[in-house]
Amino acid sequence: xxxxxxxxxxxxxxxxxxxxxxxxxxxxxxxxxxxxxxxxxxxxxxxxxxxxxxxxxxxxxxxxxxxxxxxxxxxxxxxxxxxxxxxxxxxxxxxxxxxxxxxxxxxxx
Amino acid sequence: xxxxxxxxxxxxxxxxxxxxxxxxxxxxxxxxxxxxxxxxxxxxxxxxxxxxxxxxxxxxxxxxxxxxxxxxxxxxxxxxxxxxxxxxxxxxxxxxxxxxxxxxxxxxxxxxxxx
Numbered sequence: 001x002x003x004x005x006x007x008x009x010x011x012x013x014x015x016x017x018x019x020x021x022x023x024x025x026x027x028x029x030x031x032x033x034x035x036x037x038x039x040x041x042x043x044x045x046x047x048x049x050x051x052x053x054x055x056x057x058x059x060x061x062x063x064x065x066x067x068x069x070x071x072x073x074x075x076x077x078x079x080x081x082x083x084x085x086x087x088x089x090x091x092x093x094x095x096x097x098x099x100x101x102x103x104x105x106x107x108x109x
Numbered sequence: 110x111x112x113x114x115x116x117x118x119x120x121x122x123x124x125x126x127x128x129x130x131x132x133x134x135x136x137x138x139x140x141x142x143x144x145x146x147x148x149x150x151x152x153x154x155x156x157x158x159x160x161x162x163x164x165x166x167x168x169x170x171x172x173x174x175x176x177x178x179x180x181x182x183x184x185x186x187x188x189x190x191x192x193x194x195x196x197x198x199x200x201x202x203x204x205x206x207x208x209x210x211x212x213x214x215x216x217x218x219x220x221x222x223x224x
Contacts (some may be wrong), residue, residue, distance in 0.1 A: 042216065042218050045213070045214060095157065
């Protein structure tokens with residue numbers, strides 16, 4: 001089965017609303033990385049988060065290894081936050097990333 | 110600090126033609142990855158190197174794809190005889206590759222269309 005599952009698949013917000021993106025994984029974890037991607041664009045690393053909570057501006061990432069989950073919280077969403085958010089797992093003792101299927105976020109004015 | 114660079118940015122081929130993609134990783138990063146990202150899907154690893162050595166190429170279609178990193182710096186990914194199913198964006202990434210820190214940084218990608 002799929003090792004990394006993301007939810008929701010897509011999300012539509014009004015500008016100013018908050019969003020919570022989830023990533024659940026079924027294998028052991030060395031680290032979790034969150035990426036942002038615009039249509040046709042490259043992957044921009046948002047967080048590299050092996051465990052615990054990290055914050056950068058309006059974005060917060062929390063990884064709980066025991067519960068095999070990671071989340072990305074976006075507060076006070078802006079139109080420019082629209083795009084696809086991908087989580088990727090780096091399994092213990094390995095360096096390749098296994099990606100989730102992504103969450104497509106659209107923030108309307 | 111310069112990021113990961115890739116060329117070309119776009120390529121359009123007829124089936125059966127060959128194409129090469131080139132990647133220059135971040136200076137000092139010993140680990141280099143090639144991913145394939147079909148439209149509307151997440152990237153999937155094709156091959157990765159530590160220095161010049163191939164660590165994992167189990168997902169690389171060996172009959173038509175090849176990848177090299179001869180001096181442990183730049184890398185080339187080649188498709189010998191392209192098929193329509195190869196249409197995708199090809200992403201190169203690099204990381205410091207240490208045990209405690211292995212964040213991956215991605216290049217802009219090469220978008221390949223096979224007609």
